[in-house]
Amino acid sequence: RLQLMCTLSTSSPMQLALVDYLSTRRYDAHLRRLRRQLAERKQRAWQALLRYLPAEVKIHHSDSGYFLWLELPEPLDAGELSLAALTHHI
Secondary structure (H helix, E strand, O other): OHHHHHHHOOOHHHHHHHHHHHOOHHHHHHHHHHHHHHHHHHHHHHHHHHHHOOOOOEEEEOOOOOOEEEEOOOOOOHHHHHHHHHHOOO
């Protein structure tokens, strides 16, 4: 029964610490820094993909997100692609 109570709820000190952190400017500063870092990483990844992938691969991105997705040419053998990626430690 004690295990069930501990599993179903978080500790009050942790909740209070989280409330304190979220209500400070440190959290806002953390989010600004994190957003900037993620945007920089996305930009570096995009530049690397443009540099190393063949022109047939289309790179899609959103200005509002941190994700890139690739459109690969057809026909594509997923097994061959997987083996090539493993060969290059990807």
